Amino acid sequence: MRLFARYNRINLAVTAVLLALSAVAYYYVINRILVHELDEELDNYKLKVENYASQTGGLPEKGVMEDLVVKYEPADQPISLHYFTNNQYDSEENKVEPVRQLIYTQRARTRLYKVTIAKPMEGIHLLTRVIVFSTLGILLIIILVSIIVNRFVLQKLWKPFYESLNVIRRFKLHEKTLPEFPRTKTEEFSLMNHQLSDMLTDAKTDYRLLKEFTENASHEMQTPLAIIRAKLDLLIQEESLSAKQVEILDGAYVAIKRISKLSQSLLLLAKIENHQFTEAAAIDLKTTLNEKMEQFREFWQDNDIHITGHLETSKIKANRELVDILLNNLLANAAIHNKAGGKVIIDLKKDQLMVSNTGTGQPLDTARLFRRFYKQAQHSQHNGLGLSIVKQICDQSGILIRYYFSGNLHVFALSWKENGSAQ
């Protein structure tokens, strides 16, 4: 969940509870105040009655005045003053309404009277409701407005954070450029950007050193390998080699071949990553593929692999050397991981190339397929770099590569934008 959403959710929940509580409290407070006012009004009238009684000795005219209903009843003994609320039937409006009443005893003309002063509470109920609802309404509007304002303010305040996040998302370890973080006045974000920038720079440096190491190690390996191979080439010139010795030499040749292929592949990967193949040209894939197929044909025939090709005219703008390596690796891969009597199908369309081959009946592990040193069988003679080179070249040349297993065929599908340029 986004930060805003979480914040808003908490904020809204708390505000809603607070609003509900305050509404209840507010209602009671307002109600109390208004009842108190009402009681004072009743008191005032009581004072008038008392004054009247002390001046004239009698009670004022009973009657309905200012909404007040006054009743006198003879009483036997004094009743202490008290206020109370009860419901009374209002014949005029034909409904039961709460009425506030004051009862006390008044002495007049030597008699005790129970005086009841009553006033309907309809007015204050209405008032209470109006006050409470209008106040709550205003509060609600304020909260809504503040949420909206908050949203915009927060969004603006957090903007640098999301920008930094985008920078990190786009960051690629092997790219030459260092990520540029947006400048911000917020200290926390500024600090974070600074730290991130340092961290990414360090990571890049480490990565570059590692790459240089691989490259140098591979370079350094070439000369001793050349010596070993040359020595072997000389050794086989000897006239009197026994069958046993020949077998040993053959093993040594195979091993030398593997290690030199390995170091060459690592070097190639390093070079592709270093963008050392930048020149792009429009390449006629149909012609190139035809040549490649011709090259592989004998190998295929010899291994009883049947090749079919449906080639349409197709062009791609990419580095010639890389495309060459790419096709070599794809075709070699399809041939090597095939089975006797198997098939290789090459399908070239305007902006798509599919190389399918029979082989094991199991789909390959797509998650690890393009990883370096991925091998299906651990004892394999191949170094497991072929497909990672393919992937690297595709990434570099703006080609999309997918692998899928369908109808017992392993398919590598490459697609590109017809007029798209490499890089």
Added chain:
Amino acid sequence: MKLLVIEDERDLSESICDYLGKEQFICETAYDYQVASEKIHLNDYACIILDIMLPHGSGIDLLQSLKQEGKTDGVLIISAKNSLEDKIKGLHLGADDYLAKPFHLAELSARVAAIIRRKSFDGKTKIAIDQLVLDLADKTLKSPAGKIIPLTRKEYELLLYFVGNKNRVVTKEAIVEHLWGESIAMADSYDFVYSHIKNLRKKLMEAGCPDYLQTVYGMGYKFSLRTTA
């Protein structure tokens, strides 16, 4: 014919000389920049095998001064750095070929032979192989009777490769790498070489030649001319 091997790794240098010396070549060596520079100035070589990274200097500089002097020695660059940039630079400066380490000595020998052919024939493009004549211009082979022996492209290249490696054992792997490139050389089996060898041998023998191609069990093949062997 004299060759100069400029390579600081003595072991490699000696092996190259040893291998190429089996032919009619006389091999000289230089292990560093100064010695190489002196030898280049003093002598003319049919071909110079040049390593780029040398003690006290770069092979590229040697190549440049050689060309500035207007010498026409053939130059084959051998480098541990298999980079297109170096290759283009070297070839641009007038080197004749470029070979990345590690290489097969047979490949080196074939390339040196090719350079020397190009340099010294002066338009003559015919090689005599025993009683056969290989015409490089129209890529044909003529039998002792003067009849054209039809060869496929691969057979022609194969023969040329063997001519560059006369009297020496060449591995199947080296042949595959030479004729089909390294990509296919990753394959587990090189048996398809055999059919080409077989066809070539058959054609040569049908033309009345002795069997030049000898199978070295488990290793490869050896092309030897009976008269010189």
